[in-house]
Amino acid sequence: MTKTILRALAGETLPTPPIWMMRQAGRYLPEYRATRAQAGDFLSLCYNPELAAEVTLQPIRRYGFDAAILFADILLIPQALGADLWFVTGEGPRLSTVTSADDLKKLKPATDIHYHLSPVYETVRILSRELPSETTLIGFAGAPWTVATYMIAGQGTPDQGPAHALKNENREVFVALLDLITDATINYMSAQIEAGAEVVKIFDSWAGSLSAQDFQDFAIAPAIKIIAALKAKHPGVPIIAFPRGAGEAYVGLHAATGADCVALDDGVTAEWAAKHVQVDGCIQGNLKSSHMVTGGDALVSETRRIVDAFKGGPHIFNLGHGITPDADPENVQLMIDTVREAR
């Protein structure tokens, strides 16, 4: 029996959508906080295969999600390329910046990332042994634009200003950085697949700040290159694209990129997306993650509404963005029960 997530990704309309959740292993779970404390800090957890596999499995044990997502971070790629990376508690990531040809020269070639990332591949191998037979293992990486926004600014930014500035003021360095990340991402996701990832997802969390031609050049074009390279090497492995904030540009995205599934944020209505995006293939996402904090009738009715809107085509139930640390684990169970009873 084929796994439900793989059936949906192949275009099948299922009576009940399979479910997983972005950031399903995370600080809202007491067992995650305990394992992270045991590891010492977030990055030590990412690079400890036994413990990273353990936190990946925690939400599967607790909730029986249909997919597990590898526990790692999109910023491991910059680190593998030679950037310094650290996390400031309560604030977020900090990196050494890349804003000049000299900075770029100091980075490693895209083929030299595997030694640094080998613990991540080991996590994938452990998971493919230990996951229940019905659970799909999803690998991932950040999209080149999103990863570049952190490498250029050295931290998260509300409007990706420094990355836009480099794009406009030193196009050559900007394009070379995106090309380097693109090639590294192909190598990285390919190695995840070889280690046992059954699906891969590309997170373009800041795609929404690219407009018109920039969206084509720096969100769509790198996605095409990554997806074509992975499909050439691993033809049977489905790929999920998540251009968060794409808005109208969600229309036609399956065909434009070659992705098997398009992940939706909460900036579009499910009814609109069913009509304009799901017509082209599998979709996932859309539930506002704040419902995992507030719960109650609003969570139940919005969950039912999304299941209902997408019932005519291939659908994987998910949130529009990651679950937040202040979420109530009980609300996650309420969402799952609602999806599974909403038929």
Ligand code: CP3
């Ligand atoms: O989804 C999962 O459960 C798998 C693991 C995963 C993490 N990050 C773990 C994590 C995945 C898929 C990511 C992706 C990621 N990381 C993205 C793209 C998705 C998105 O949220 O838009 C981005 C932009 C990052 C970069 C990143 N990592 C930031 C900005 C932060 C700090 C903000 C925050 O939430 O604390 C992180 C840290 C991070 N990555 C945590 C987790 C569980 C929290 C770290 C902790 O335990 O303290």
